[in-house]
Amino acid sequence: MNVKHWTTCALLLLLPASLQAGEVSVAVAANFSAPMKVIAEQFQVATGHRAILSFGSSGKFYAQIKNGAPYQVFLSADQAKPQALANDGMVVSGSRFTYALGALALWSADKNLIDESAAVLKTGNFRKLAIANPRLAPYGNAALETLDALGLRTALSASLVRGENIAQAYQFVGSGNAELGFVALSQVWQDGEIRQGSGWKVPGDLHSPIRQDAVLLLKGRRSAAAGALLAFLKSEQARDVIKRFGYRTPERQG
Amino acid sequence: MGFSDADLTAIWLTVKLASVVTILLLIIGTPIAWWLTRTRSKWKGPVNAVVALPLILPPSVLGFYLLVAMGPNGPLGALTQSLGLGTLPFTFAGLVVASIIYSLPFVVQPIHNAMEALGRQPLEVAATLRAGPWDTFFHVVLPLAKPGFISAAVLGFAHTVGEFGVVLMIGGNIPGETKVISEQIYDHDEALDYAQAHWLAGAMVVFAFVVLAVLYSFNRRGSQTGVVGGY
Numbered sequence: 001m002n003v004k005h006w007t008t009c010a011l012l013l014l015l016p017a018s019l020q021a022g023e024v025s026v027a028v029a030a031n032f033s034a035p036m037k038v039i040a041e042q043f044q045v046a047t048g049h050r051a052i053l054s055f056g057s058s059g060k061f062y063a064q065i066k067n068g069a070p071y072q073v074f075l076s077a078d079q080a081k082p083q084a085l086a087n088d089g090m091v092v093s094g095s096r097f098t099y100a101l102g103a104l105a106l107w108s109a110d111k112n113l114i115d116e117s118a119a120v121l122k123t124g125n126f127r128k129l130a131i132a133n134p135r136l137a138p139y140g141n142a143a144l145e146t147l148d149a150l151g152l153r154t155a156l157s158a159s160l161v162r163g164e165n166i167a168q169a170y171q172f173v174g175s176g177n178a179e180l181g182f183v184a185l186s187q188v189w190q191d192g193e194i195r196q197g198s199g200w201k202v203p204g205d206l207h208s209p210i211r212q213d214a215v216l217l218l219k220g221r222r223s224a225a226a227g228a229l230l231a232f233l234k235s236e237q238a239r240d241v242i243k244r245f246g247y248r249t250p251e252r253q254g
Numbered sequence: 255m256g257f258s259d260a261d262l263t264a265i266w267l268t269v270k271l272a273s274v275v276t277i278l279l280l281i282i283g284t285p286i287a288w289w290l291t292r293t294r295s296k297w298k299g300p301v302n303a304v305v306a307l308p309l310i311l312p313p314s315v316l317g318f319y320l321l322v323a324m325g326p327n328g329p330l331g332a333l334t335q336s337l338g339l340g341t342l343p344f345t346f347a348g349l350v351v352a353s354i355i356y357s358l359p360f361v362v363q364p365i366h367n368a369m370e371a372l373g374r375q376p377l378e379v380a381a382t383l384r385a386g387p388w389d390t391f392f393h394v395v396l397p398l399a400k401p402g403f404i405s406a407a408v409l410g411f412a413h414t415v416g417e418f419g420v421v422l423m424i425g426g427n428i429p430g431e432t433k434v435i436s437e438q439i440y441d442h443d444e445a446l447d448y449a450q451a452h453w454l455a456g457a458m459v460v461f462a463f464v465v466l467a468v469l470y471s472f473n474r475r476g477s478q479t480g481v482v483g484g485y
Contacts, residue, residue: 062446172343
């Protein structure tokens with residue numbers, strides 16, 4: 001290799017990161033993992049940037065980000081944690097937006113248990129009803145609100161078992177340990193219908209909306225890839241994926 | 255501030271769970287330890303390995319398999335259902351079964367070590383004095399292996415108090431039934447209620463330190479008088 005090549009190499013290394021295909025590390029709420037994997041692939045094809053995804057509970061991510069975790073973008077399962085991070089000064093101001101609205105489903109692994117009117121909730125023909133912990137998970141809170149709206153909360157409170165998050169509520173039902181449970185529609189939804197077992201799409205007016213917010217974190221403020229990812233999440237292509245997985249997307253802003 | 259009512263419920267439940275589990279484990283663990291001490295069977299290695307498995311396996315593996323095995327479609331679940339007991343996940347009894355498996359090595363190993371350390375001599379002496387096997391066991395082995403039993407009881411109790419992952423996976427977080435201290439701390443922590451979490455978490459650190467400090471000073475005294483306590 002001659003001197004000229006060496007110079008070229010050195011110059012390439014000195015190029016600002018923003019001009020190269022970059023990487024962005026993203027903390028993703030567990031309920032959004034399936035659509036996010038698809039979106040990350042499309043994002044790489046469209047922009048050349050690579051999104052490195054970590055999945056987990058929003059509460060854990062909150063604590064980790066506050067204590068210096070290297071995430072650049074945070075897709076929360078709720079609005080409270082991004083807001084709290086903003087209050088802590090960990091967020092690029094004005095970057096917060098709703099990327100998806102979660103939908104709730106009553107689901108059973110038994111394909112005959114739940115009909116279109118979810119009559120089984122009233123007959124009480126089951127021992128355990130799984131929900132996500134309402135204190136920790138917005139889907140758990142929405143499940144309780146739904147039981148309230150149906151006037152069944154008191155009657156069913158002795159049957160409730162709580163998973164630490166919506167993934168565990170799903171596992172309790174999937175393994176048959178709870179006959180039925182409230183899960184995220186995205187967990188059981190595929191191509192416009194319940195994937196297996198039986199289920200009931202909970203009407204959105206029975207609970208307050210499950211708004212899931214994204215923010216650009218301070219560690220991502222200089223990253224072109226992080227900015228591009230947030231823009232891509234608002235694109236028509238990403239919104240299609242989000243809807244395909246049983247979420248609603250927010251009204252177009254501006 | 256201090257402990258809330260929910261915290262106190264969790265503390266009481268944890269103490270109850272750990273007490274029940276420790277008593278059952280001493281009853282189950284003693285014959286296993288004795289067999290491991292006396293046997294020349296080729297099964298000694300494999301049985302030792304099974305007893306020690308929970309030391310190595312992550313709680314996610316134990317919790318996952320217990321949930322499946324104790325569920326309505328699993329072998330344990332089929333058994334409990336045919337006995338009219340229903341299924342075990344989300345119940346106190348389920349936590350007891352899971353904790354027994356999870357804490358087994360912490361009870362069996364100290365007892366086993368203490369029995370091994372006795373050697374053959376006391377048993378042979380007892381035999382020449384015409385003591386029967388049961389007589390020997392209760393009047394020679396048990397008293398001489400006492401430090402091992404104390405270590406086993408303390409470790410079994412403490413380890414059950416410190417259990418988290420398995421309970422998280424099969425408990426269902428029911429107050430007064432399956433929501434133990436570690437779950438309660440996790441709840442506070444995930445709900446960003448760090449002040450409440452600190453109270454319980456701090457208490458756990460103090461508890462663990464005191465237990466281990468007492469155990470180690472006790473064991474040092476034991477070894478000075480020539481009795482090996484295992485840990």
